[in-house]
Amino acid sequence: MLTKKNLQELVKDELATTAQEAEAAVNVILEAIRSELEKGESVSIAGFGTFSVVERSARKGINPKTKETIEIPASKNVKFKPASKLKNSVNK
Template identity: 55%
Template sequence: MNKAELVSKMAEISGMTKASAEKALNAFIEAVGEALGKGEKVTLVGFGTFMVTKRAARKGRNPRTGEEIKIPARKIVKFKPGSNLESIVNKKK
């Protein structure tokens, strides 16, 4: 599912227009991005938690040359699904 399909589905489920659904989705993405940028966790009970963690610097290899390279430390975004989301995903049909 891409963003346009998600907007259409949100509009269908909520009864709002596609334009309103797209505004709501964009606002959600912006709000989550800002919170994660500040290092905060975003928890949506039943859905899951978005969090920022640090990945340590490490050594890697260039796949073309086999040469060893340094991979710098960086922050990454992780998502831990909530129990309701896991049960929906694992529901047998």
């Protein structure tokens, strides 16, 4: 599994930079993605995929313990659609 810490190490090694500079670079990229998604914009990375915000409308649900009907409020969720290049790479 690739974690943020592992990603920072990869950047540090690949760019032959310091750990602090690698951490800053990773943080800038992640913050830029988060910021755009907060604005409701999509983020497209060529050859990788697209992150977008989808809105879920309010709906009724059922509490599985009590079988009581509950109201689930509207919410926003992040969706990722992989690029065909990424799909093909994973499916090799």
